[in-house]
Amino acid sequence: MTIAIDDATVIYPDGDGTLTALDRVSLTADAGTVTAITGASGSGKSTLLAVASTLLTPTSGTVTIDGRDVTGLSARERTAVRRDTIGIVFQQPSLVPSLTALDQLVATNELGGAKRPRRTVRDEAAALLDSVGLAGLEHRRPAHLSGGQRQRVNIARALMNDPSVLVVDEPTSALDRERGMQIIELLVGLTRDRGTATLLVTHDDRQLDLTDRVAHITDGALTWSRNDEALTAR
């Protein structure tokens, strides 16, 4: 298994008291599968993704990625784990306005500190843009791309470090239904091709049929709505 969250609880300070945002959540996900995470606003979905992507250390419980327990690592070590093994797609594409689609991907790689030949990195970035359906648009800046195309750049950028885990927070909330479904189909295809363990938060029930498993969060507690053992054992 690629990622294992074991008995994770997150407690935030809340006024004079505390708020339990995640309540003893356990979740594992394998390479090449998409796990959907649903739940009402404020139920704990983003908190779960923050834990899965090492942005937030749980108050108790552990997170294991590629067999390594990352929970006890220093902030610096966690940053390295994130850079090397995790791809993150936020709700709104946070692209740099002055950079072309290709340079958004190249810049991410350079920020990561990777010392690889620039030509190789550009070739990889171009291939990734092609794989998300943006061949021919590599040199456009964000203002000259549609919302769906911007989200595709965002997804391609998250894959630049060839992550084991892909964490995706409501990628289609700014898109119409059809374009939203196309983005989910793309994410499922990329998950299969690149072997990521993908965790996908979505509010759109119509997208769930495209995913392998569906977990539901209520007040921080996780239950499975659909958990196909045959797929997870793969």
Ligand SMILES: Nc1ncnc2c1ncn2[C@@H]1O[C@H](COP(=O)(O)OP(=O)(O)OP(=O)(O)O)[C@@H](O)[C@H]1O
């Ligand atoms: N930094 C924080 N400090 C205190 N409470 C927080 C913090 N972040 C989130 N919470 C609370 O934790 C709970 C879970 O929040 P979370 O953002 O994980 O929910 P969500 O399911 O992602 O919601 P939405 O669908 O609205 O994005 C909420 O009650 C929220 O108010």
